[in-house]
Amino acid sequence: MKILVTGASGFIGSHTCERLKHLGHDVVGLDNFNDYYSLALKQLNEKALNDKGITVIKQDLRAAALAEVLPDDINYIFHFAAQPGISATSTFEDYFTNNIIGTKYLIDYALTLKDFRLFVNIGTSSIYGLEATFPETTAPKPASHYGVTKLAAEQLVLQKSREKLFDSCSLRLYSVIGPRERPEKMYTKLIACAYNDTAFPLYQGSGSHLRSFTYVGDIVDGIVSVIGNESKVNGEIINLGTEVEHTTQEGIEAVEKVIGKAIKIDHVAARAGDQLRTKANIEKAKALLNYNPKTTLLEGVKAQVEWYKKHFV
Template sequence: MKILLTGAAGFIGAHCALRLLREGHRVIGVDNFNDYYDPTLKEARLDWVRQEAGDFPLLRLDLADAEAVTSVFEDSRPDVVIHLAAQAGVRYSLSNPRAYASSNIDAFLNILEGCRAYPVQHLLYASSSSVYGANQRTPYSLRDNVDHPLSLYAATKKANELMAHTYSHLFGIPCTGLRFFTVYGPWGRPDMSPIQFAQAIVTGEPLQLFNHGQHQRDFTYIDDIVESLARLLDKAPLPNPDWDREHPDPATSMAPWRLYNIGGQSPVELRDYLAVLEKHLGQRARIELLPLQAGDVLATCADVSDLQRDIGFHPRISLDEGIARFVAWFRDYYHRDPSAAQQEVLPMQMTFPLPS
């Protein structure tokens, strides 16, 4: 298939591009290479993909530019769109809200308009576990209420799900939204906890653990995310014939629209997570235990039963195996030159990661 892949230089996007190219798909990548974190990492990801799977076209443009997006669709006429581009980061949305309106709302509207003008077989797009917001019942079910987001980032991801449903209903665009749970692995973002924590451990910087390290997160290894995406690629949703307006199913619709959780389904306590990092790094962390921080989510856990039923797959990479792979990459990328880590890792935020 000819696949338009947005966010192709991002963490998930680069891994997805590699898988698609290896399977023989024609990939047209798009990325704006913004400076939310060092674009050098994005360039390095692309070099890695091209070394492993060959070259592919990569368009450098801002998806909030409606004319540019229209031209991309007109020129490429994709069969499938995988939309992973977004302004990431929960805490960053507190200080830079307009970046989220532009990257996550305006850009997604332009993607939907492109799919409307140049019909595609399937639009898959990244949502987030953060949409569960104030919900405290675990595991997080697709049938749970998600009307109380706790960040603008989460609100934009929920808005994406609603916008996709509208276009699916009005114009018949098959849309699948994917709620990712705390993705980690090689080539990850430097604002996420694996790189932040690993860097603190190897440099001896103290780690401040709120809630005395008792937070839990449902970590999902990157290969499991990509495997799920690959299996969903040719499974465009159909209208649910049993959908009932009186008792609506929040994960399906009378339109060709669908939602899935993609998570490890095995929440890990922060202290156990750190112990695995310490084991594979061969060093101990300097830890400072602190009380619960206002606004922190205590635990996340994905109910992936719908994913298992529809594609026969659930995430399989254990935390121990995933962290081992991550550490091998971390040492190679950041510590071939010891000064590289200091130059490229963002200032450390010693709090447990919010849902992402």
Template sequence: MKVLVTGAAGFIGAHTCLRLLRDGHQVLGLDNFNDYYDPALKQARVQWVQQQAGDFPLHRLDLADRDAVARLFAEQRPDVVIHLAAQAGVRYSLKNPQAYLDSNLAGFLNILEGCRRNPVQHLLYASSSSVYGANQRTPYRVQDGVDHPLSLYAATKKANEAMAHSYSHLFGIPSSGLRFFTVYGPWGRPDMSPMQFARAISEGRPIQLFNHGRHQRDFTYIDDIVESLVRLMPHPPHADPQWDAFAPDAASSQAPWRLFNIGGQRPVELLDYLALLEQHLQRSAVIELLPLQPGDVLATCADASALARVTGFTPQVSLDEGLGRFVAWFQAYYSNAAADGEPADELSQQRRVI
């Protein structure tokens, strides 16, 4: 099929493009290469995909450019859209909220309009575990309420789900919202904890852990995310004939719309996660323990049973195995930051906590 992947130079986007190309699909990429983090990393990802699977058309345009997005859909007429482009980051939404309005709301509306004017077989779009917000009952189920987001980023992702539902209801667009849980792995974003922590440990700089390191996260390895996407792609949603308007299921609809959690289903406390990263880097961390920060969620854990029912798949890669693969990539890519450290079995005696 012809598949449009937005955010093709991003972390999840690049891995998705590589898998789709290897599976024989025709891939169209879209990315604006903005400077939220170093565009050189984005370009390096694209080159990595090209080296592994060959060249593919990559359109450099901004999702908020309504006319450009409309032209792209009209000219290319993709069969499937995998919408991964967004302004990411919980904490950055406190600093630059306008970026989230432009990319996550206006940009997503342009994608929906493209799918409306040029019907597609399936629209898959990235949501986030952050939509669960103040809800502290875990594991999170897709049927749970998401009415109390704790950041603007989370609010935009909740809005995306509602926007997609309205377009599915009005125009019959089959759409699947994918609530990703703390994705990590090679080629990850430098603003996320694996990259930040690995660089800090390698360079001997302190690591700040909010909530005194007691946050729990459901880490999901990148290959498991991509496998889930690929398996969901040929299963567009249909209207649920059992859907009851008097007792509505929040994850399905009388429209061709549904939601999925994609998570490892094994939450890990950040202090334990950091200890594993130390072992793979064979270096100790300097840790600064800080109070809870506004916008942070205390714990995440996915109930991915809906994904398993439709695809027969649930995430497989353990955190230990995934961090090992990440560190191998990190040390190769940032070879100047990799240095010999103390033996891993001595790390527990060496960790300093401020």
């Protein structure tokens, strides 16, 4: 199969590209290489993909007429590209144009494809809101511009299933960790603070926040398992993550244990829209995809520390 992966030079997108290639698919990546975080990291990921024979097209999804620059024989789309997270440096317009307009233009492109099998939208537990412990039938209550716009993007994609224009699904991911995690995310930042002897900014009250910290390899297992299961997943929203919860404080302690060093903490004001608890309800993923994440928090942290040491220490 020929597969397009948007956000291919990002954290989870790059891992998914590699897995799809390993499974024997023809993989085409797309990324706009924006400056939300270090371009050097995206370029490092791109090189890893190039070394495996995967080409990454530099293209912004917010440009219309994508059919003029992208292949016309794509069978699957895995849509990771988005304005991510909760950031004071991102405006509502950033979220709106990247997550909604970009998705709409990608849908328009998918509608031009002749042998198109499935549009896989990559969603987020942030869609649920401040508490994300629910099954997929629960009414969403997003508490950030990120969550609101990711919900809108999800519905734009699933609308096409309801209209019977193409098959689609949306996978809501939970607190993914591992090698290539973005530099502003918790574990990469913790590891960097440990090696650079700088203080980790801990948001007030967040030490007790609960998270389904899920290793990226386990997440990718679920993502690629939709291939061949189109009839099962069409029109569906599916949670992917681990059922095991850890506090932020336990995450800090895991990094300290792996590196063998205490991390300095700088307590800072709480962040609006930050989730209080995420625990992935994956009964649906188990039933439809035989999904079974197994990597422990400590195993995931060890892999991420080794990646960081290889490239940045």
